[in-house]
Structure formats: structure tokens, C-alpha cells
Amino acid sequence: MNEKPQDFIHFFGTTGSKFTYFKKIRDVGGIYINVDGIHLIVDPGINTFYKYINTYKDDEVDGILLSHIHMDHSNDLNVFVELMTNGGQTKRGTLILPKQAIEEKILHPYAEKFPDQVYVIEPNTTYKIKDLEITTSIRLKHGVENYGFKVKTKKHNIGIVTDTEFFEELIDSYKNCNILIMNVPYYIKENDRPYAKHLDIPATEKFIQQIKPEEIVLTHFNGNMLNNNPELIAENLSKKYNIKVIAAKDDMILEL
Numbered sequence: 001m002n003e004k005p006q007d008f009i010h011f012f013g014t015t016g017s018k019f020t021y022f023k024k025i026r027d028v029g030g031i032y033i034n035v036d037g038i039h040l041i042v043d044p045g046i047n048t049f050y051k052y053i054n055t056y057k058d059d060e061v062d063g064i065l066l067s068h069i070h071m072d073h074s075n076d077l078n079v080f081v082e083l084m085t086n087g088g089q090t091k092r093g094t095l096i097l098p099k100q101a102i103e104e105k106i107l108h109p110y111a112e113k114f115p116d117q118v119y120v121i122e123p124n125t126t127y128k129i130k131d132l133e134i135t136t137s138i139r140l141k142h143g144v145e146n147y148g149f150k151v152k153t154k155k156h157n158i159g160i161v162t163d164t165e166f167f168e169e170l171i172d173s174y175k176n177c178n179i180l181i182m183n184v185p186y187y188i189k190e191n192d193r194p195y196a197k198h199l200d201i202p203a204t205e206k207f208i209q210q211i212k213p214e215e216i217v218l219t220h221f222n223g224n225m226l227n228n229n230p231e232l233i234a235e236n237l238s239k240k241y242n243i244k245v246i247a248a249k250d251d252m253i254l255e256l
């Protein structure tokens with residue numbers, strides 16, 4: 001596809017679970033946000049670059065957002081930095097990433113100087129990529145340094161809730177979002193044991209109740225969610241709360 005719709009989000013992959021990916025059940029992968037003429041790559045995990053370049057065949061990336069260092073989010077980070085900066089020959093674009101990604105050399109040190117701007121994430125802080133405001137969340141609870149994002153476009157306030165266990169203060173970071181993209185690997189707790197480091201559907205319902213978004217996209221599924229029919233779960237939530245809930249599929253394009 002060379003012709004892009006006006007504003008959209010492309011979900012390259014919809015799992016973060018290596019087991020689901022290794023069994024080729026779903027693809028890993030980040031998302032591509034194309035809004036107000038600005039092009040963002042968020043969490044370029046395994047195969048994000050391959051899918052991007054095969055689909056869009058261009059180097060029009062203005063910014064790269066990395067939530068945390070895990071491979072399903074960061075694997076293709078360096079190649080996107082090279083794409084955005086013409087292999088380091090043109091100083092351009094913005095990279096926003098946690099300090100841990102620099103300390104642990106997830107971003108290759110040689111590529112650190114390639115982007116025009118490199119912002120090391122502070123929580124609850126607003127950064128600008130051209131005219132687009134990106135605000136980071138409170139630090140998430142995921143074992144490694146991790147933050148979510150809010151992307152404020154002319155029409156929408158898009159919240160991206162990446163990998164984290166649920167905690168009440170988390171919701172404050174996403175107030176006023178009309179669209180939420182949520183990483184929800186789990187359906188329900190088995191034997192009432194809370195899953196460490198990740199969200200489930202009961203946590204998603206707390207977001208719906210307190211934020212009242214117009215639309216939620218569920219993604220980043222593991223086997224627990226996939227075995228319980230994510231489309232049906234989304235449909236039931238839609239009916240229960242009278243909002244639009246979508247279970248993402250690999251290569252889904254959400255028009256905004």
C-alpha cells in the first residue's frame with residue numbers, strides 16, 4: 001500500500017508472548033501512528049521494520065517512541081533510527097525512550113547521535129514532535145523501566161497503555177483520553193492469583209468505568225486471552241458499557 005488514509009493507526013502485530021509468536025499464532029510488532037501529517041513508530045518489536053518497509057516503502061518516520069526494553073517492543077529500534085536518519089547521514093527525527101534503553105545499549109551507542117532530538121523519558125512529561133504533543137505516563141509496574149504515552153492530535157487524545165500490572169494511580173495518567181490502546185494479555189485471573197506485570201480484563205473494565213473513552217483497542221494478547229476469544233470479549237464489553245471495543249488483529253488498520 002503506497003496510498004495512506006488520512007489519519008490511522010496500523011497494528012503490525014498483536015502479541016507480546018514469545019510462545020504465541022514462536023508458534024506463529026500471532027505476530028509480534030509495534031504500531032505505526034499516522035496523524036496530522038506526522039508519522040510515529042511506537043514500540044518497534046520483532047518484525048516491525050520488515051512489515052513497515054514492505055507496506056509503506058518509505059522513510060517518512062518523524063518520531064520513535066519506546067516504552068521499555070523488552071524484545072517484543074525494542075527489537076527493531078536501531079534499524080528504525082537508521083531509517084529515520086537516512087542511515088545516520090541526515091540528522092532528523094525524534095527518539096523518546098527510557099534511560100534503561102541507553103544504559104543497557106538497547107539503542108546502539110553509535111546511533112545515539114543520529115536523531116535530531118533524543119529525549120530520555122521523565123514521567124508525566126510532555127514532549128513535542130513537530131506540532132504533536134506526546135505526554136508520558138506515570139512509571140508503569142513491569143519489572144523494567146516502562147512508561148505509557150498519550151498522543152494528542154487535532155481530533156483525538158490517544159492513550160497507549162503498555163505492559164504493566166494494574167494500580168489505581170495508573171488511571172490518572174490517561175484521564176481525558178477518548179481512544180485507549182491497551183496491552184491486555186490476560187482474560188481473567190486463574191484461581192484468583194493476580195498476574196504480575198500485566199493487565200487483564202477486570203483491569204480494563206476499571207479503565208472503562210473511570211475514563212469513559214469512546215473507543216478501546218485491546219492488543220498484545222497471550223495464550224490466555226487468545227484461548228478465550230478476544231473478539232467475543234470485546235463484543236461483550238462493547239455491549240456492557242455502550243462504547244466501541246475492538247480486539248486488534250495482526251495488520252489491522254484503525255482509521256481515526
Ligand SMILES: [Zn+2]
Binds near residue numbers: 068142
Ligand atoms: Zn514487556
